[in-house]
Amino acid sequence: MVKSLKSTPREDGFRMPGEFEQHDKCWMVWPERTDNWRLGGKPAQTAFVEVAETIAKYEEVTMCVSQSQYEAARGALSDKIRVIEMSNDDAWMRDIGPTFVINNIGEIRGVDWRFNAWGGLLDGLYFPWDKDDQVARKVCEIENIDYYSLDDFILEGGSIHSDGDGTAMVTEECLLSESRNPHMTKEEIEQKLKDYIGVEKVLWLPHGIYLDETNGHVDNIVHYCAPGVVVIAWTDDENDPQYPLSKASYDYLVNETDAKGRKLEIHKLHIPDEVLITKEESEGVDVIAGTLPREEGDRQAASYANFYIANKAIILPLFSDEKYDNEAIELLGHIFPDREIVGVPCREIILGGGNIHCITQQQPTAK
Amino acid sequence: MVKSLKSTPREDGFRMPGEFEQHDKCWMVWPERTDNWRLGGKPAQTAFVEVAETIAKYEEVTMCVSQSQYEAARGALSDKIRVIEMSNDDAWMRDIGPTFVINNIGEIRGVDWRFNAWGGLLDGLYFPWDKDDQVARKVCEIENIDYYSLDDFILEGGSIHSDGDGTAMVTEECLLSESRNPHMTKEEIEQKLKDYIGVEKVLWLPHGIYLDETNGHVDNIVHYCAPGVVVIAWTDDENDPQYPLSKASYDYLVNETDAKGRKLEIHKLHIPDEVLITKEESEGVDVIAGTLPREEGDRQAASYANFYIANKAIILPLFSDEKYDNEAIELLGHIFPDREIVGVPCREIILGGGNIHCITQQQPTAK
Numbered sequence: 105m106v107k108s109l110k111s112t113p114r115e116d117g118f119r120m121p122g123e124f125e126q127h128d129k130c131w132m133v134w135p136e137r138t139d140n141w142r143l144g145g146k147p148a149q150t151a152f153v154e155v156a157e158t159i160a161k162y163e164e165v166t167m168c169v170s171q172s173q174y175e176a177a178r179g180a181l182s183d184k185i186r187v188i189e190m191s192n193d194d195a196w197m198r199d200i201g202p203t204f205v206i207n208n209i210g211e212i213r214g215v216d217w218r219f220n221a222w223g224g225l226l227d228g229l230y231f232p233w234d235k236d237d238q239v240a241r242k243v244c245e246i247e248n249i250d251y252y253s254l255d256d257f258i259l260e261g262g263s264i265h266s267d268g269d270g271t272a273m274v275t276e277e278c279l280l281s282e283s284r285n286p287h288m289t290k291e292e293i294e295q296k297l298k299d300y301i302g303v304e305k306v307l308w309l310p311h312g313i314y315l316d317e318t319n320g321h322v323d324n325i326v327h328y329c330a331p332g333v334v335v336i337a338w339t340d341d342e343n344d345p346q347y348p349l350s351k352a353s354y355d356y357l358v359n360e361t362d363a364k365g366r367k368l369e370i371h372k373l374h375i376p377d378e379v380l381i382t383k384e385e386s387e388g389v390d391v392i393a394g395t396l397p398r399e400e401g402d403r404q405a406a407s408y409a410n411f412y413i414a415n416k417a418i419i420l421p422l423f424s425d426e427k428y429d430n431e432a433i434e435l436l437g438h439i440f441p442d443r444e445i446v447g448v449p450c451r452e453i454i455l456g457g458g459n460i461h462c463i464t465q466q467q468p469t470a471k
Numbered sequence: 472m473v474k475s476l477k478s479t480p481r482e483d484g485f486r487m488p489g490e491f492e493q494h495d496k497c498w499m500v501w502p503e504r505t506d507n508w509r510l511g512g513k514p515a516q517t518a519f520v521e522v523a524e525t526i527a528k529y530e531e532v533t534m535c536v537s538q539s540q541y542e543a544a545r546g547a548l549s550d551k552i553r554v555i556e557m558s559n560d561d562a563w564m565r566d567i568g569p570t571f572v573i574n575n576i577g578e579i580r581g582v583d584w585r586f587n588a589w590g591g592l593l594d595g596l597y598f599p600w601d602k603d604d605q606v607a608r609k610v611c612e613i614e615n616i617d618y619y620s621l622d623d624f625i626l627e628g629g630s631i632h633s634d635g636d637g638t639a640m641v642t643e644e645c646l647l648s649e650s651r652n653p654h655m656t657k658e659e660i661e662q663k664l665k666d667y668i669g670v671e672k673v674l675w676l677p678h679g680i681y682l683d684e685t686n687g688h689v690d691n692i693v694h695y696c697a698p699g700v701v702v703i704a705w706t707d708d709e710n711d712p713q714y715p716l717s718k719a720s721y722d723y724l725v726n727e728t729d730a731k732g733r734k735l736e737i738h739k740l741h742i743p744d745e746v747l748i749t750k751e752e753s754e755g756v757d758v759i760a761g762t763l764p765r766e767e768g769d770r771q772a773a774s775y776a777n778f779y780i781a782n783k784a785i786i787l788p789l790f791s792d793e794k795y796d797n798e799a800i801e802l803l804g805h806i807f808p809d810r811e812i813v814g815v816p817c818r819e820i821i822l823g824g825g826n827i828h829c830i831t832q833q834q835p836t837a838k
Contacts, residue, residue, distance in 0.1 A: 105531070105550060105553070106553055108550065164472070171538075171558040171602065175605075183472060183474050183475065185472075186473055186612050186615065187612055188609070188612060188613055189556060189557055189558060189609055190556055191538040235538065238541065242555070242556055245553050245554055245555060246613055
């Protein structure tokens with residue numbers, strides 16, 4: 105018996121924990137859109153398998169997959185991974201999965217936001233998106249978890265970060281976009297976040313990563329590492345179009361305090377050198393009207409901040425960039441001394457428009 | 472982590488419990504084939520909803536449904552029912568779901584038989600059946616239950632009954648059919664049953680119900696009510712083609728003992744008066760080459776033995792047959808004094824070729 109609740113997590117005493125808190129498991133979706141993933145999705149599937157099997161060393165992983173790819177996914181994944189049939193429009197579990205909230209008496213619930221493919225008919229990335237929008241409640245029913253269903257509020261999981269201790273981070277670029285909830289004021293949107301992820305304060309960064317297709321998701325520019333501790337995607341190159349974006353968000357955060365009145369400890373996480381789509385990569389993608397094209401020379405929104413915090417490990421995207429890959433490993437090793445820093449090559453994921461954090465969704469442990 | 476096991480339940484100490492033992496939940500599949508269920512499946516869906524909601528008063532129910540009917544099923548069912556997406560070729564969870572086995576230290580596992588739509592290309596009821604054949608392992612993965620996967624042994628759950636105490640019942644008509652495992656001898660088939668449902672003795676009834684589309688599934692002619700106690704579908708009308716079939720099975724059982732050396736207590740459960748498809752009912756079914764036609768005047772394999780034993784209740788098919796409906800209720804009330812006897816109208820289910828037992832699959836409690 106799984107209930108769709110009409111109250112709010114806030115009034116029921118639930119909060120979204122930090123990603124660094126204990127997880128029960130991790131959810132993913134198998135990539136297969138041939139108009140987004142090159143060569144019929146095969147290289148991306150190989151990359152997703154590596155992400156899944158890596159995370160599975162630290163916590164349970166469930167891979168959701170459409171019927172048409174069910175046998176292929178089941179065959180490609182080891183029996184450490186649970187494979188469950190689920191229709192989808194693409195593979196971004198961070199954005200389409202439930203946001204899990206917990207209370208302090210060992211209960212867990214889901215939040216089922218509405219999803220419109222990062223912008224609906226205005227600047228969304230594909231149409232239709234109805235199967236993606238069903239994923240959150242399907243996950244909750246499989247897990248026997250009651251969920252809060254929002255009738256009309258558009259939000260993707262990748263556009264929010266929570267420190268689990270009263271503070272959320274978002275970007276104005278995304279949450280105030282015309283293509284999300286244009287009928288609502290900033291204050292009304294902030295109230296929704298307070299009500300549904302159980303925070304007292306929302307920090308509004310101005311921008312995300314340059315050319316990010318999601319209208320600047322917060323999970324590509326910063327990551328909460330602990331209450332009061334964040335990393336921010338950075339570049340020292342003042343001529344890089346990313347520079348003013350990162351600078352503006354950095355300056356904002358430096359001058360802010362969180363819900364507990366703390367100044368933030370902010371670590372700069374340098375982005376890799378430019379990642380551009382090659383001719384061969386571009387040519388492997390089906391060209392379909394209405395889907396974002398993948399053109400030769402397009403710059404990807406590459407950022408190390410898009411890592412996944414697993415139990416006892418950081419699953420870090422690597423860009424085959426010797427200098428900055430190693431810098432990222434070193435910095436995160438310093439910030440997370442009790443976790444293994446495990447790099448996974450991410451090129452075939454970033455080519456689809458996101459990274460390791462975007463394709464994962466943690467289910468926290470109710471405690 | 473769900474494992475596909477290559478050992479057997481017998482060697483691992485597992486047995487298939489009797490249906491009358493405690494259940495954790497019941498599994499069903501939403502009907503939608505328009506070439507089997509009239510009027511786009513709507514009347515059958517209403518009947519399945521009533522079965523599900525009735526069982527849900529006694530134990531949890533999970534309804535599996537294809538993506539195309541997901542919203543319809545979720546909307547038609549109350550939130551007492553868990554709804555999970557699952558592709559299928561039709562709606563007979565008894566035959567396509569896992570057979571669950573338990574041991575005596577609180578563990579449960581599944582048996583994933585191969586399925587060929589009751590006869591494959593020889594006399595099967597539809598083609599293809601690949602989605603049905605995946606259902607058992609999908610259920611096991613959802614439940615995190617390890618399962619025994621048989622490479623090449625065809626069997627439907629409705630073709631076996633277990634008393635949980637060492638004895639199984641099957642029919643020769645079905646298990647020795649040319650369209651199941653024609654490469655195997657009767658002794659080899661019996662050994663498979665002993666190995667995979669953990670019994671020491673198999674009772675081989677000659678026949679099932681007249682005109683049963685499944686080659687005479689045992690679950691339409693008898694039901695184990697307790698170790699040593701069975702009901703058998705019966706008719707007093709010696710001119711009914713069912714008479715010699717029931718008589719032969721009755722005579723067989725009277726002269727047999729079970730694995731524990733018990734003589735069987737056998738109760739005759741009189742079948743309803745003839746159930747024939749009407750013109751209107753026939754006309755509501757899509758005519759598709761390769762699928763069994765549903766012709767006006769066709770006699771249905773109607774039997775009260777096709778009930779479902781839920782925790783604390785018997786879910787009994789009713790045929791709007793005042794005399795025999797009431798006889799069945801009375802007899803089962805006598806046999807099951809501690810369970811409620813709850814009748815559910817079954818006409819829209821029998822029109823699809825089976826009944827309440829065929830559309831349900833219990834998941835026993837590991838204890």
